[in-house]
Amino acid sequence: MSTRTSWADLAANSAAENTTAGSSANNASVGTTSAAPARSTYVPPHLRNRVPSSDPPAPPYSGPASSNDRQGYGGPASSNDRQGYGGSRWGPPRNDYRSGYGGGGGRTGGWGNRSGGWDRGREREVNPFGDDDDTEQAFSEQENTGINFDAYEDIPVETSGENVPPPVNTFAEIDLGEALNQNIHRCKYVKPTPVQRHAIPISLAGRDLMACAQTGSGKTAAFCFPIISGIMKMQGQSAQRPLRGARTVYPLALILSPTRELSMQIHEEARKFSYQTGVKVVVAYGGAPINQQLRELERGVDILVATPGRLVDLLERARVSLQMVKYLALDEADRMLDMGFEPQIRKIVEQNDMPLPGARQTMLFSATFPKEIQRLASDFLFNYVFLAVGRVGSSTDLIVQRVEFVHESDKRSHLMDLLHAQRANGVQGKQALTLVFVETKKGADSLEHWLYVNGFPSTSIHGDRTQQEREQALRSFRSGNTPILVATDVAARGLDIPHVAHVVNFDLPNDIDDYVHRIGRTGRAGKTGLATAFFNEGNASLARSLADLMQESNQEVPAWLSRYAVRSSYGGRNRRSGGGRFGGRDFRRDSSFSRGSSDYYSGANSSGGYGASGGYGGYGSGMTSAWD
DNA sequence: AAAAAAG
Numbered sequence: 001m002s003t004r005t006s007w008a009d010l011a012a013n014s015a016a017e018n019t020t021a022g023s024s025a026n027n028a029s030v031g032t033t034s035a036a037p038a039r040s041t042y043v044p045p046h047l048r049n050r051v052p053s054s055d056p057p058a059p060p061y062s063g064p065a066s067s068n069d070r071q072g073y074g075g076p077a078s079s080n081d082r083q084g085y086g087g088s089r090w091g092p093p094r095n096d097y098r099s100g101y102g103g104g105g106g107r108t109g110g111w112g113n114r115s116g117g118w119d120r121g122r123e124r125e126v127n128p129f130g131d132d133d134d135t136e137q138a139f140s141e142q143e144n145t146g147i148n149f150d151a152y153e154d155i156p157v158e159t160s161g162e163n164v165p166p167p168v169n170t171f172a173e174i175d176l177g178e179a180l181n182q183n184i185h186r187c188k189y190v191k192p193t194p195v196q197r198h199a200i201p202i203s204l205a206g207r208d209l210m211a212c213a214q215t216g217s218g219k220t221a222a223f224c225f226p227i228i229s230g231i232m233k234m235q236g237q238s239a240q241r242p243l244r245g246a247r248t249v250y251p252l253a254l255i256l257s258p259t260r261e262l263s264m265q266i267h268e269e270a271r272k273f274s275y276q277t278g279v280k281v282v283v284a285y286g287g288a289p290i291n292q293q294l295r296e297l298e299r300g301v302d303i304l305v306a307t308p309g310r311l312v313d314l315l316e317r318a319r320v321s322l323q324m325v326k327y328l329a330l331d332e333a334d335r336m337l338d339m340g341f342e343p344q345i346r347k348i349v350e351q352n353d354m355p356l357p358g359a360r361q362t363m364l365f366s367a368t369f370p371k372e373i374q375r376l377a378s379d380f381l382f383n384y385v386f387l388a389v390g391r392v393g394s395s396t397d398l399i400v401q402r403v404e405f406v407h408e409s410d411k412r413s414h415l416m417d418l419l420h421a422q423r424a425n426g427v428q429g430k431q432a433l434t435l436v437f438v439e440t441k442k443g444a445d446s447l448e449h450w451l452y453v454n455g456f457p458s459t460s461i462h463g464d465r466t467q468q469e470r471e472q473a474l475r476s477f478r479s480g481n482t483p484i485l486v487a488t489d490v491a492a493r494g495l496d497i498p499h500v501a502h503v504v505n506f507d508l509p510n511d512i513d514d515y516v517h518r519i520g521r522t523g524r525a526g527k528t529g530l531a532t533a534f535f536n537e538g539n540a541s542l543a544r545s546l547a548d549l550m551q552e553s554n555q556e557v558p559a560w561l562s563r564y565a566v567r568s569s570y571g572g573r574n575r576r577s578g579g580g581r582f583g584g585r586d587f588r589r590d591s592s593f594s595r596g597s598s599d600y601y602s603g604a605n606s607s608g609g610y611g612a613s614g615g616y617g618g619y620g621s622g623m624t625s626a627w628d
Numbered sequence: 629a630a631a632a633a634a635g
Binding site for chain 1: 629630631632633634635
């Protein structure tokens with residue numbers, strides 16, 4: 001069955017308000033509104049637990065019959081049963097649950113046996129590939145891998161550290177294990193992306209890693225594959241896993257991210273990668289009832305994906321112990337270590353029973369990595385490899401960046417003009433989504449309301465909304481139902497939302513890195529995108545770094561912005577170092593960081609057209625990449 | 629100053 005649909009088809013499908021069977025890719029697995037979820041059919045014991053074999057290239061085979069063996073079929077989905085966006089995770093049961101329920105259809109059937117206890121999750125595992133909503137995601141991944149890989153040959157890559165393991169060119173070169181290889185097929189990953197080519201061998205070699213890489217380029221896979229593979233290998237060993245029913249669980253890997261929605265997204269991806277590997281992934285985040293998450297944890301967890309607050313809660317309740325953690329991954333690591341989060345991260349990593357650096361493997365990923373944050377981060381690392389991977393073409397080439405001078409009082413009408421123009425151009429159909437960033441939560445509410453009153457279907461996401469509202473907003477935006485999303489920085493990082501055609505910085509952030517992350521919500525997966533910023537006197541402090549970034553990205557810099565830039569160029573706290581052409585620079589190589597012999601870290605390698613790029617870094621100036 | 633993250 002075909003899994004390839006056009007974006008337009010896809011958007012049309014999603015726009016159909018979740019009432020139809022969805023794309024052809026998974027119509028076998030869905031019952032949708034009309035089909036009352038079938039009662040599980042009896043499956044003779046000898047056919048239970050049968051793992052489908054021989055599928056590469058696997059069509060996303062329909063889900064196992066019973067996705068939720070605890071509740072028969074369709075209670076509110078547990079966070080682990082349902083990864084999609086159709087319906088509240090903890091709300092009352094709804095009829096429009098589509099994925100994973102709808103019983104049967106699978107040629108294997110009968111996985112959902114009721115064997116009690118945690119049997120490493122294999123028998124009851126929901127097929128994450130058979131999910132409607134996951135189709136969209138699978139699609140975007142497909143699109144990601146659809147980036148012109150030939151262009152990757154020239155991508156600038158820089159590594160530094162001792163004895164850096166060499167990159168690979170194919171997944172076949174790496175022994176990730178058969179089950180994981182099958183999932184790679186199912187994800188339609190043909191060839192590793194640059195960050196995967198480099199990061200996976202480094203991680204498999206057991207090395208710690210600090211990586212600057214673009215989110216859309218398979219970053220999640222880059223840290224998930226080695227973790228899953230490593231856990232699979234550990235499973236042969238004795239493993240002092242706690243007995244079933246023990247209140248405390250001992251994950252082997254911990255993945256932290258700064259927002260709940262990003263943790264959800266990582267969990268969804270990790271679940272695909274770990275399908276039928278016997279590796280169990282559980283997500284825990286705030287704003288949702290903790291009891292359900294506790295139940296999931298009790299069923300066993302190898303990889304815990306979490307936001308910091310909820311994890312601290314779980315640690316304090318002694319429901320989670322980090323004693324067995326062998327892998328620690330921080331996504332958006334620079335955010336995780338900034339002022340707001342750092343104490344919590346330290347508490348988790350340093351003030352609990354987590355093994356020390358060296359006794360665990362630590363992987364830090366982000367698109368931007370200011371030098372000061374690198375310095376902080378080195379506390380968590382042991383003899384790590386620094387990796388910076390650029391993107392096809394130069395930074396943010398796929399995004400056309402515009403800056404317009406707009407007085408505070410004119411912003412709304414100016415936005416209205418943009419939206420009208422888009423509508424007139426037909427750019428804003430159901431498929432073209434516009435993401436509008438504002439500075440404050442109140443500002444988000446009032447702008448959303450104003451847009452709504454003025455006839456633009458919009459919704460908003462920010463930290464004062466309930467988690468249900470946040471997830472609903474994201475769903476509604478993704479589906480094109482409300483093609484305008486007003487957001488605070490909660491949505492700035494990591495979220496992979498296909499079809500975002502336009503990012504408007506209604507209020508510019510104060511930090512250029514935040515700008516980079518925000519505009520990175522568009523221009524993803526090889527698509528072009530547009531980013532418009534409203535600039536006025538209040539943004540003077542950003543002028544210099546913004547002008548620099550735009551210039552580096554071959555964007556047209558308005559003359560008036562250059563004048564602002566010159567005027568406000570003192571201080572330079574926001575300035576990028578290194579001309580920003582390239583993903584990043586290991587702070588250990590900076591002249592201000594002097595320690596030991598110079599050749600301790602002399603293993604710097606560089607490939608791709610930029611050479612060994614020595615010495616353009618400046619003191620104190622933030623190092624960033626121009627990619628998300 | 630604001631945002632995020634626990635309730």
